[in-house]
Every structure is written in C-alpha cells, then in structure tokens.
Amino acid sequence: MKYLLWLLKAAIFFTLFAFALNNQHDATVYFFFGTYWRAPLVLVVLAAFTGGLVVGALGMLPGWWKHRSAATRPAAAREVAPPGPTPAAPVPPTTDLPAVRQHGL
Template identity: 35%
Template sequence: MRALIWVFRLFLFLLLFGFAVKNDDVVVLRFFFGAQWQVPLVLVILLFVVVGVLIGVTATLATVYRQHREIGQLRGKNEEGTKSDRQNSIPLAHGPDLPESY
C-alpha cells in the first residue's frame, strides 16, 4: 500500500512539474500607480494557490479555536458535578416530539 501511495505521489509530482515547464512564459502583473511585475506564469499560479490555502486555514482556525475553548468549558462543568448529583438528576430528552423528562 505504501508503494502505491509513493507511485501516486511521484505521478502527481511529475504531472505538476510538466505543467510548470509548459507554462514558463513571462506574464506582466500590473498594479496601481503604474507598478508592474514580470514573473513566470507558474509562479503566479503557485502564489495564488498558496494565498488561497492561507486564507482557508485562517478561516478555519477561528472555528477550531472557538470549539476548543467550548470543549474545555464543557469538560470543566462536567468535572464540577459530583457523582451523587448525576444520579439524582432527571435526564432530559431533547427534541420537538419528546416530553421534557422521562
């Protein structure tokens, strides 16, 4: 199985390398105020892929951090309760069709 994964990785690398070699033409990126940047097309594509990945990771980190903090709070509440409190409490059923307790 590992050999198959490495063959797939090699194939993917060669495919992307071939794409880079075929797209080595120089393109001109024009910015505001007359600024220009002449760079190979493959570097422009790579740059925008990296920027897209960074934006995606940044957007995900906020959610992951919030969930991590919420899990920590729930674990703290769970540890505060004693075993007797858990046995005496009435479990609640949640849902639109279910009664409040059973």
C-alpha cells in the first residue's frame, strides 16, 4: 500500500511538471487603471492557487478563533444551554454502522 501511494504521488508530480513545461509562454493579467502583469502561465496559475489558499484561510480565521477561545475558557465560565426535553427511551440503532467519532480543533 505504501508503494502504491508513492506511485500515485509520483504520477501527480510528473503530471504537474509536464503541465508546467507545456505552459511556459507568457500570459498577461490585466488589472485596473491600465496596469498589467506579464509572466509565464504557470506562475499565473500558481499565484491564483496561492491567492485562493490565502483567502480561504483568512475566511476561516474567525471561526478558528471563536472555537479556540471557547476551548480555553474554564468550564464554569462556559455558557450552558438550558436542559431540553429528554426522550422517554433511547432509540435502538437500525444499522450496524460504527459510531461517529467527534473531532476538535
């Protein structure tokens, strides 16, 4: 299995490497007010991918901070929801699926 994963990684690397070699011609990206950027197409695609990663990570930061601050507060200071109605009897599982494990950040 380990060798199969290495083979898959090598195939992905060589596919991306061939893409980079086949797209070395210049591309022009036009911005506002007549400014532009001329670079190889591979760099333009890489910059767009990196920009997407940065924007995605920045969009997730407020949620990360909220969960991190909630996790570092003492248990007594955490807000406790009022108890709701409880079912009379637990419902037996209908399938043989394993229980879902919860994960934290």
